[in-house]
Amino acid sequence: MTARAQPLIVGAGPAGVRAAEALVKAGLRPLVVDEAPACGGQIYRQRLVADERSSAALYGSEASKAERLHSDFAALAGRLDYWPQALLWNLRDGQADIAVAGTNRQIAYDGLILATGATDRILPIPGWTLPGVFTLGGAQIALKAQGCAIGSRVVFLGSGPLLYLVAWQYLKAGVDVAAVLDTAPFNAKLNLLRGLALEPAVILRGMRMTAELRLRGVALHYGVEDVRVEGDRRVEAILWRQGTRSRRLSCDGIGYGLALRSETQLADLAGCRFRFDERDRAWLPERDAAGRGSVPGVYLAGDGAAIAGADAAELAGERAGLALLEDRGLPHDPERAEAIGRALSRIGRFRNVLEAAFPFPAHWAKDIADETPVCRCEEISAGEVRRAVGHFEISELNRLKAVSRIGMGRCQGRICGSVAAELLAGETGRGIDAVGRLRSQAPVKPIPLALTMAETGAEAAE
Numbered sequence: 001m002t003a004r005a006q007p008l009i010v011g012a013g014p015a016g017v018r019a020a021e022a023l024v025k026a027g028l029r030p031l032v033v034d035e036a037p038a039c040g041g042q043i044y045r046q047r048l049v050a051d052e053r054s055s056a057a058l059y060g061s062e063a064s065k066a067e068r069l070h071s072d073f074a075a076l077a078g079r080l081d082y083w084p085q086a087l088l089w090n091l092r093d094g095q096a097d098i099a100v101a102g103t104n105r106q107i108a109y110d111g112l113i114l115a116t117g118a119t120d121r122i123l124p125i126p127g128w129t130l131p132g133v134f135t136l137g138g139a140q141i142a143l144k145a146q147g148c149a150i151g152s153r154v155v156f157l158g159s160g161p162l163l164y165l166v167a168w169q170y171l172k173a174g175v176d177v178a179a180v181l182d183t184a185p186f187n188a189k190l191n192l193l194r195g196l197a198l199e200p201a202v203i204l205r206g207m208r209m210t211a212e213l214r215l216r217g218v219a220l221h222y223g224v225e226d227v228r229v230e231g232d233r234r235v236e237a238i239l240w241r242q243g244t245r246s247r248r249l250s251c252d253g254i255g256y257g258l259a260l261r262s263e264t265q266l267a268d269l270a271g272c273r274f275r276f277d278e279r280d281r282a283w284l285p286e287r288d289a290a291g292r293g294s295v296p297g298v299y300l301a302g303d304g305a306a307i308a309g310a311d312a313a314e315l316a317g318e319r320a321g322l323a324l325l326e327d328r329g330l331p332h333d334p335e336r337a338e339a340i341g342r343a344l345s346r347i348g349r350f351r352n353v354l355e356a357a358f359p360f361p362a363h364w365a366k367d368i369a370d371e372t373p374v375c376r377c378e379e380i381s382a383g384e385v386r387r388a389v390g391h392f393e394i395s396e397l398n399r400l401k402a403v404s405r406i407g408m409g410r411c412q413g414r415i416c417g418s419v420a421a422e423l424l425a426g427e428t429g430r431g432i433d434a435v436g437r438l439r440s441q442a443p444v445k446p447i448p449l450a451l452t453m454a455e456t457g458a459e460a461a462e
Helices: 014-025 055-074 134-146 162-170 186-195 200-215 265-269 309-328 336-357 362-367 382-392 399-402 416-428
Strands: 005-011 030-035 082-083 084-091 095-100 102-115 119-120 133-135 151-160 176-182 220-221 226-232 237-243 245-248 253-258 260-262 275-276 284-286 297-299 371-373
Touching: 005 014, 014 055, 014 220, 014 309, 030 095, 055 162, 055 309, 055 382, 084 265, 095 119, 102 309, 119 134, 119 253, 133 134, 133 260, 134 151, 134 162, 134 253, 162 176, 162 253, 176 226, 176 245, 186 200, 186 336, 200 220, 260 284, 297 309, 309 336, 362 416, 371 382, 371 416, 382 399, 382 416
Parallel strands: 005 030, 005 102, 030 082, 102 297, 133 253, 151 176, 151 253, 176 220
Antiparallel strands: 084 095, 095 102, 119 260, 226 237, 237 245, 275 284
């Protein structure tokens, strides 16, 4: 039995939900596939088990947006197909391989909207693999989905708005937040004043969170350098340098992240062209203002296309849905499309402000100690990467992968790929854009060896 081809949306976060809503309103019945057990994405992640926490406790000032997204998606029930806890691990020839409930389902699709989101970006520091060190996103998942903290005395380290948001969320949850260590200098924050005209509510909300952290006794340190984590079997302390002064702080949990990186593996498997984005310091799939990729019928939306935040993701998801309708010759609202375009343009300018206020500490890469693990999946150190580059005269990232195995582990280069590129660029004296990008391969994430094959497309319309 062959199921009818239907639009396929990957991701049920802000972008995926709004894309689905646009298609359903036009009378289409999309299939929405998401790895999480419930819609919301990372920013509006839902609890795994109901507890006494309110939406305000879970999402803070964004509670109304989270509730609206959840309820709007629930209202689409019966008019779309939804597969939660499902991993789309391969794309080829207009078909998708999806692992769900121990079965591989091969689905033909007619139109593909990729709303794949983002993951944390880091640079390795000594001790980063100790138990008790989490990415900022991981720390947030533990709190939102499971009601757990990553420690009883926690330090948050890194750069980007998420650093302060997660610290504030932990503070509101009653956790002892010992300090926030910002890798950016304090004077970089003056750039936020330029954002007041673009997104005053966002700037003022961030200022309120920062003020509340200070008033509650959380130490805020800026321009943090030479960070390392101490501990025997788990985190015991964090050490850093601030100017000429060295500091040490006891803790049993660390949330760490240097902003976000887009999840682009499926766009690669779909055949999309990529371009290097200086602001994101990453290779991103090409798309037009409406979200159309370089491959006809493929659309990109949300942080999986470029980091811009939840509000932009909702708008971009809706815009991608409207583009699909337009390309099919179906009724759509061109005035709404134009309004979305203007809003996204404003958010894009605001993103430039945030990047200036929370710069990525690229200079850290040259100081990563040789013994520091870079690829924890394959247990490859920074020194091994540097020796491979020198011995084999490597100047391209995929060649480095073939020689060193970096990026061949479970994460498929999600964590170590950007670090390897930084190391390779530093060793060869080339720009980060000149060393290339890791080519994506299926499966994009680990899948069970025991997957059984379902009848092709049989379940898509159930």
